[in-house]
Amino acid sequence: MRKLSLELDLLQAFLAVIDCGGFTSAAQRLHSTQSTVSQKVRRLEDRVGHRLIERNSRSVLLTEAGQIVLAYARQMISVHDQLLEALSGALITVIVRLGVPEDFAGGKTTRALATFGHRYPQVKLEVTSGLSSDLISAYDQGDLDLILIKQRQYSRDAVARLPEKTAWVDSAKHPAFDQDPIPLVTFPRRGVYREEIISAVESLGRRWRISFTSSSLRGIQGAVADGMGISLLPRRAVGAEHIELGVEQGLPVIDAFELALCHRPNADPLVIALCQMLVQMLRLETAEDSL
Template sequence: MNMDIESLRSFIACVENDSFTRAANQLHRTQSAISMQMKKLQEDVGKPLFEKSGRKLHLTQDGHTLMRYAKQLVRLHDDTLAHMRQSERPTLLRLGCPDDYADTILPSLTAQLHQLWQNLELDIHCMSSNRIKDALDQGELDLGVITRSPDSEEGLFLYHDQGVWVGTWHPETSISLAVFQRDCRFHQAAIEGLMKQERTFKVIANCQSASALRALVKAGLAIGALAQSSAEDLPILSVQGLPPLPSIDVVLIRSNTPSNPVKETDLLQISRGFHRAD
């Protein structure tokens, strides 16, 4: 037996309206189309469903049985379809994160975001903290990982980090330096600190990528300035003879656009559950 769900829907309308004509009007179909559906449904069931008494329709015993199941089947069909259509819609979340935190922050943060949204479409954009803040203000991002000064209250705290010098350096030689772009706190502190010490140095590269900076340092072409969590296996230099680098807080901020799926309660949950991989 093969029953069409739309035929069952029409059957329910016929019974509830006590008329093929009124059912046709309710379903915006012709009476002949409804009559054909009921004829086909009775053929599929193999038993009569209606009996007429004058102009009124009466259900047979088999019709009463089918009516009970038809309502359940149509409800289950509609609920299933609504759930599946809702599930098909992914939650788009646009995340900005500085490249130097990709190894330390993104794995844990990505895992938490997918726990909050089961059908998540996550777009990750690597850029500096200042560019992330601009993109959030313009509604181009929903969530951002940025650095802030320890005395600032901007964003929701994730963890504390310290700037370090990395590489191999001989104090008697001039300094070759690899740093991040000019809006990086460590870039500013390294350049300004060396200038105050009146040291001779040369910036061999302003890097947008942490992997590029680490590669230059690892090859012995320069020393670098970056967060300790991003140093990986690079040797950390003592600050003796080199200017100190600032400490920073790593925080989460969100845009205030109405379409942003990330709410303040989500930020709190992420902050509480965040554990940076050591």
């Protein structure tokens, strides 16, 4: 059995006749002619197979079938209008999945991301912070669209590169550098800087031990501040509770690392726009560090 299909414009004409109390007034509301409205109501009656309006009276009278159609027609038109209203203000949402190291999970980065969100309200940002090795793994598995990572220079293809300035740090209140062996505070084996820290200390002919390991930058910062050992940190992560070490202690300048931004060649234009905004932020930061 073939199912009936009722056009909304037929139901709208039927409702207009009922609400306006006649065909003439309904035609005016619909900006149509009386004959057109009458034809639409007749087509609706033909579709449902029932007479819906008694035309023998000067007033509009509904038949029993007309009363049933009236109730459902109001619901259908209401749902139709709600759908159009919802779509009229809707934006196509583009999800951009960004991965950043922990020391970029606040401050200037979040302010830049907020600016990006205001500029592109159709974008839903999903930001993940973590070790660069974990971010690279997630990116390679397709779980991230754009990553900002720390890496040894030119070790991975990138769409933008900037130098990563580092600093040797010790506790301002409880220095640990003169201890023997020297206690070291490092990221885990997969983390950046670990090998450089160990190699630099060994080049001094000093004994060393790993006193604290953490995958959290805040954990590293706190451990150094509390006197658990020395470490190598991004310059932006050096706080007032730290003192910087360097050539006076025989420690070398570490300039083997860079910040790299990576996205796929066929990336969405909004991913590329976010990448460009992050590059601008990083360049300003690099310029400020040089002052």
